[in-house]
Amino acid sequence: MSGPAVLLVEDSGFMASHVSGTLEAAHGMDVRVAETAAEARQRLRDNDIDCLVVNTQLPDENGVEFVRSIQQSADLPSMPSLLFTGEFLEDVAAEAFDAGVVDVVSKEHHAGDSMVVFANRIKVAIDAFEQRLE
Template identity: 45%
Template sequence: MSPYTLLLVEDSEFITQHVSQTLESKHGFEIETVPTATGTRDALEDGSFDCVISSYELPDETGIDLAASINGRTGSPAVPFILFTGNPLESLAEEALTSGVSAFVSKSSHATGDMNVFANRIRLTIQAHE
């Protein structure tokens, strides 16, 4: 089985480096990174990804707005989309789910260490979409 290819959308260089290195070296994912929603759309036009993982707060729009622009507001998402946020999830959940977000991951509890829970959430989200 070939590794899953992920698009990580995060404007923090520190978080981008830590998350991408850990998911590649410890979990075998292939990672491409972009810092903005605009960069995400460009990357999706140029390549194929098994999943998009996006920060909620981006320089040019929110991760929820990005999910809606990629996956639309109805039907099954075209690409699995994980919202990666430090914000409380409860206040975002309803809008996020209707905007094409497939799953949520908390930055505070899952962006440290070996990220086993984060990697598992990614795999499960992709497999549910297949």
């Protein structure tokens, strides 16, 4: 059985490579990467994704507004979304949760080493989402 399919929307090539590589190698996740909101929307249409992890600032759209648009779209599948941010969590958390984000993850604190906490937060979000569907 393969791990969960995660779409990481991250415009930093270094960060995308580091996060996707670690989540795949150390945690068995199937991570796909999109650099823009537009590319992410296309990947969501073309792939079966279990969880969306979105950077706060994207080249073509604000990450929070992107998640809000995904949550409100009848054309895109429903899934848990996590916001991945380098900003102070307090500065983005309220708006993110209002937009439908289920968790806000700090790049500074959770994107290093083996990313055990980050991976667990993704898995918890997926499990909680699936239980709500039952």
